[in-house]
Amino acid sequence: MEACYLNSRFAKTLGKRRVIARIFALISIVTLVKFTFLTEIASDKYSIGKNNYTGARRCITRNVSEGIEVNTKAVVMKEVAQHLKGKPHRGGWAPIDCKREIKVAIIVPYRNRPENLSIFLRHMHNFLQRQKRNYQIFIIEQSDDLLFNRGSLLNIGYKEIQKYDNFTCLIFHDLDMLSEHTSVGYDCIKSGIIHLSSRLSVTNYTLPYKRYIGGVLSISPRTFQKLNGYANTFWGCGGEDDELVNRIEHNGIKLYRLTESMSRYHCLSHGNSEQVYNKNRFKILESSSSRYSLDGLNDLVYDTIEASEGILFVKISVSLLKLRSLIHKEFDI
């Protein structure tokens, strides 16, 4: 449901075809520059927060060489809250001994995985508090019976969090991804996007495929708005993040990845729950350029069924029935 990394074989094929097609179609320097958009940079090269704060010292992220233990043991939600050092409120927390002006919204698309949710929240609160982040966690739940639509849920998350705070950084985060490195900066850069989860345990810590940007992505609200968000056209697993790569290239926005050791993520097992893939995703992708400005944040419709504020997260349950009725039949799977 969440991370569709098992998709890689097909996406690889698609990647190659696209590359070849482009080389023949546009032999220009501009195009060649585009191919190198996945620059690997070390995290200290984009360290941010260099402002002078008054009243308190600036937060410093913990020792970079320190790894984090990934704990995948089952836990009940109540215990997660009890064992945290810092006490979150409405899924949010901020350090008191130093100042962190960047407000990070963690946006998680979700449906019916309570066991995984408590493991995820235990990890995330510990992880973000160790980094002394100013953060809030939002779970965006698809409550209808339609196929899972990750892109639309992330678009909805972007719109809904604006009711809660003025966030300066968005982290789109799948529920099954747990960072193995304490110091992976859950931060944003002004002019660019960072793909954080490029080495996955399920693919033996290799990149699932070259254009993969699923899992965990850092993006500023302004950049996300500029892209018109994710496409809403992808029902079922796969496609939406591959299309986002196309949008990123089309807008000339830089995409970064972290160094290898920092981008290692442990993937939670999904048990027996089946992931339904969108069989038409490659066909839909081929026509994506015609929809960048039509399909995304600006044609998003949904109903909020419930919004609730717990200790560990804010949950926003939505129905996509209205959106579904707008999407053309040719995109059905």
Ligand SMILES: *[C@@H]1O[C@H](CO)[C@@H](O)[C@H](O)[C@H]1NC(C)=O
């Ligand atoms: C920050 O503060 C230091 C010392 O108080 C000062 O020297 C420096 O110019 C300040 N930097 C900015 C960008 O204001």
Ligand SMILES: *[C@@H]1O[C@H](CO)[C@@H](O)[C@H](O)[C@H]1NC(C)=O
């Ligand atoms: C960082 O952590 C490593 C391993 O835990 C330790 O050996 C090293 O001394 C620490 N460095 C600092 C500056 O605290």
Ligand SMILES: *[C@@H]1O[C@H](CO)[C@@H](O)[C@H](O)[C@H]1NC(C)=O
């Ligand atoms: C965001 O900031 C503006 C201007 O500072 C303020 O008026 C508004 O209430 C803030 N919104 C939220 C949700 O905090």
Ligand SMILES: *[C@@H]1O[C@H](CO)[C@@H](O)[C@H](O)[C@H]1NC(C)=O
């Ligand atoms: C996983 O990667 C390691 C290091 O590159 C390699 O030694 C090992 O054989 C790989 N395992 C599998 C199952 O591919």
Ligand SMILES: *[C@@H]1O[C@H](CO)[C@@H](O)[C@H](O)[C@H]1NC(C)=O
């Ligand atoms: C995640 O949830 C699924 C079903 O909800 C379960 O089968 C699986 O074991 C869980 N994964 C972990 C690591 O607990």
